[in-house]
Amino acid sequence: MSKRIELQKLNVYYSSFLAVEDVNMVIEPKAITAFIGPSGCGKSTLIRTLNRMHEVIPGARVEGQLLMDGEDVYGPDVDPVRVRRQVGMVFQRPNPFPTMSIKDNVLSGYKLNNSRMSKTEAEELTEKALVGANLWNEVKDRLDKPGSGLSGGQQQRLCIARAIAVEPDVILMDEPTSALDPISTAAIEDLAVELKEKFTVVIVTHNMQQASRISDMTAFFNIAGTGMPGKLIEYDRTEKIFSNPAEQQTEDYVSGRFG
Amino acid sequence: MTSQVTSSFQGTADLPKWVSPAMLLAFFMGSFTLQVMLASSTEQNELNLIPVAVFGLVGYAVALYALSRFVEGRRKATDRLVTILVTAAFSLALIPLLSLAYTVVQNGAARFDAEFFTFSMRNIVGEGGGALHAIIGTLEITGIATLISVPIGIMAAIYLVEYGRGTIARLVTFFVDVMTGVPSIVAGLFAYALFVIFFGPGVRMGLGGAIALSVLMIPVVIRATEEMLKIVPNELREAAYALGVPKWLTVIKVVLPTALAGIATGVMISIARVIGETAPLLIIAGFTASMNYNPFDERMMTLPVFVYTSYANQGVDMQSYVDRAWAGALTLMLIVMVLNLVARLISKYFSPKG
Ligand SMILES: Nc1ncnc2c1ncn2[C@@H]1O[C@H](COP(=O)(O)OP(=O)(O)OP(=O)(O)O)[C@@H](O)[C@H]1O
Ligand SMILES: [Mg+2]
Numbered sequence: 001m002s003k004r005i006e007l008q009k010l011n012v013y014y015s016s017f018l019a020v021e022d023v024n025m026v027i028e029p030k031a032i033t034a035f036i037g038p039s040g041c042g043k044s045t046l047i048r049t050l051n052r053m054h055e056v057i058p059g060a061r062v063e064g065q066l067l068m069d070g071e072d073v074y075g076p077d078v079d080p081v082r083v084r085r086q087v088g089m090v091f092q093r094p095n096p097f098p099t100m101s102i103k104d105n106v107l108s109g110y111k112l113n114n115s116r117m118s119k120t121e122a123e124e125l126t127e128k129a130l131v132g133a134n135l136w137n138e139v140k141d142r143l144d145k146p147g148s149g150l151s152g153g154q155q156q157r158l159c160i161a162r163a164i165a166v167e168p169d170v171i172l173m174d175e176p177t178s179a180l181d182p183i184s185t186a187a188i189e190d191l192a193v194e195l196k197e198k199f200t201v202v203i204v205t206h207n208m209q210q211a212s213r214i215s216d217m218t219a220f221f222n223i224a225g226t227g228m229p230g231k232l233i234e235y236d237r238t239e240k241i242f243s244n245p246a247e248q249q250t251e252d253y254v255s256g257r258f259g
Numbered sequence: 260m261t262s263q264v265t266s267s268f269q270g271t272a273d274l275p276k277w278v279s280p281a282m283l284l285a286f287f288m289g290s291f292t293l294q295v296m297l298a299s300s301t302e303q304n305e306l307n308l309i310p311v312a313v314f315g316l317v318g319y320a321v322a323l324y325a326l327s328r329f330v331e332g333r334r335k336a337t338d339r340l341v342t343i344l345v346t347a348a349f350s351l352a353l354i355p356l357l358s359l360a361y362t363v364v365q366n367g368a369a370r371f372d373a374e375f376f377t378f379s380m381r382n383i384v385g386e387g388g389g390a391l392h393a394i395i396g397t398l399e400i401t402g403i404a405t406l407i408s409v410p411i412g413i414m415a416a417i418y419l420v421e422y423g424r425g426t427i428a429r430l431v432t433f434f435v436d437v438m439t440g441v442p443s444i445v446a447g448l449f450a451y452a453l454f455v456i457f458f459g460p461g462v463r464m465g466l467g468g469a470i471a472l473s474v475l476m477i478p479v480v481i482r483a484t485e486e487m488l489k490i491v492p493n494e495l496r497e498a499a500y501a502l503g504v505p506k507w508l509t510v511i512k513v514v515l516p517t518a519l520a521g522i523a524t525g526v527m528i529s530i531a532r533v534i535g536e537t538a539p540l541l542i543i544a545g546f547t548a549s550m551n552y553n554p555f556d557e558r559m560m561t562l563p564v565f566v567y568t569s570y571a572n573q574g575v576d577m578q579s580y581v582d583r584a585w586a587g588a589l590t591l592m593l594i595v596m597v598l599n600l601v602a603r604l605i606s607k608y609f610s611p612k613g
Contacts, residue, residue, distance in 0.1 A: 056500055060422065085503030095494040099516045109502040112512050159498070166502060 037221035042230030051087035088163030094155035096147035133161035153184025367589025393565035404472035412480025445468025447539025463555030468544035527602030
């Protein structure tokens with residue numbers, strides 16, 4: 001399953017500080033949507049509102065509406081924990097659980113929630129998720145070794161495996177390749193393209209080539225100055241944003257003539 | 260010009276490796292001979308080792324610094340001087356420790372025998388007897404104190420780090436700070452006062468000792484656990500939340516296991532901290548010569564109190580009392596050492612691998 005996400009008049013706050021203002025957009029299912037923009041414009045803040053991770057920070061709150069296939073994610077009796085089970089997330093820095101083996105890391109979405117499963121089920125699921133994350137061949141002989149013993153790129157793919165093992169509808173990635181070398185980056189980009197067959201994929205990136213290589217839609221955010229809220233400047237098909245953007249700011253940013 | 264580039268990286272010549280230890284040896288020998296000569300010239304019979312060490316060390320430091328400054332240059336000479344100072348300070352700190360261990364072992368060995376570990380002091384006035392009742396008492400009282408303190412301490416630390424916000428958290432932190440400074444005798448009086456409410460004046464009970472020790476132990480456990488929980492990276496918590504794991508499960512299954520090694524070490528340190536407490540136990544657990552396995556009734560002996568009473572109330576056969584006191588001290592030290600070893604094993608076994 002893959003879901004359509006609608007953001008309507010979304011304002012995102014840290015206590016009284018308005019970090020992102022008035023975002024209206026529709027994120028398409030079975031596609032990759034890239035968030036680009038200068039540092040501090042609120043890309044991470046916005047992507048974290050999509051799975052209600054934003055409110056983990058004390059004082060953080062969200063105004064406006066966020067609909068997932070028409071369902072209000074911020075509705076009054078929505079359990080954020082349930083939202084997060086359907087919206088997986090991959091972070092900038094790989095963060096496998098250091099006390100767990102590779103296999104347990106992949107299954108952590110189940111194990112940490114005390115879900116029971118048979119041994120064969122667990123093995124099948126591990127293999128499926130690791131194959132899905134293009135990591136199976138590299139780790140199949142050492143599934144019981146600690147996950148922190150892998151290389152950075154492998155750890156990041158392990159985190160992706162962990163996220164897809166719970167079969168979410170949406171996968172969010174916040175600069176998943178910024179700590180990785182070009183080869184691992186290419187592996188993860190290929191993976192993202194495969195993932196969009198099944199999931200809605202949202203990716204934050206500072207790498208313009210990456211956005212233009214893999215994404216179907218691109219959202220450009222900008223900020224008027226420090227202390228000002230970030231805003232969605234332009235949102236369109238990726239080719240359009242990179243070849244013929246409607247806004248001058250977007251053109252300046254994607255062509256590197258910025259600031 | 261390559262040759263010049265390389266030469267700019269070249270430092271001054273190094274002193275050969277053997278120079279420093281050889282000089283140390285030479286200066287101590289020299290200092291020793293000097294003192295021997297001085298002692299014989301003034302017809303003192305005893306050789307004082309302190310000036311030997313002082314002269315040897317100072318001479319060695321000055322000479323090595325001068326030599327190194329001349330041969331190796333200023334930076335390396337300073338480095339050598341600082342190394343000597345730090346090592347000397349470390350050795351100085353080690354001397355009382357080693358001397359203490361040596362004294363305890365030497366004096367404790369006399370009565371460190373099978374009888375000591377199989378007999379109580381019931382009906383014993385002179386030689387013989389043992390500290391089994393005190394060992395049992397110490398193990399039971401410290402064990403109960405641990406059972407009380409560890410859950411409370413760990414849960415309080417979890418509250419402070421994972422849940423606590425605002426005034427209540429600040430208040431708890433403040434009281435933990437105050438409790439850390441409570442003198443142990445006050446903890447004993449507190450436990451006594453508490454038990455008087457329920458059992459009337461003159462109450463003596465092992466459980467009271469455990470309560471008194473808990474008062475001392477809880478703040479130590481809280482502090483240690485708090486530090487360990489704080490260094491668990493926030494990214495791990497976020498990773499768990501993002502998988503749809505509720506907060507309490509995240510704490511139990513991600514945060515605590517990651518911090519477990521450190522927490523175990525902290526708990527062991529807190530046990531070692533209270534196992535040697537004498538004053539509060541003297542008040543509330545009292546002392547007795549007989550065996551008492553029941554911490555909920557009657558007086559209970561403990562090792563520190565055993566050592567204290569053996570020493571304070573020496574009977575007719577003084578030496579056997581003093582010997583028993585030392586043997587008790589040695590036992591206590593060995594227990595603490597075993598605890599430390601266990602802590603090391605635990606932290607080695609549980610610490611995150613990778
Ligand atoms: N925990 C926080 N508390 C308060 N303000 C925050 C917090 N995190 C981020 N901000 C602020 O919110 C704004 C947006 O930050 P955000 O991290 O979303 O930017 P970003 O676009 O992801 O930047 P980058 O590209 O550098 O990652 C910034 O002004 C930042 O200072
Ligand atoms: Mg960011």
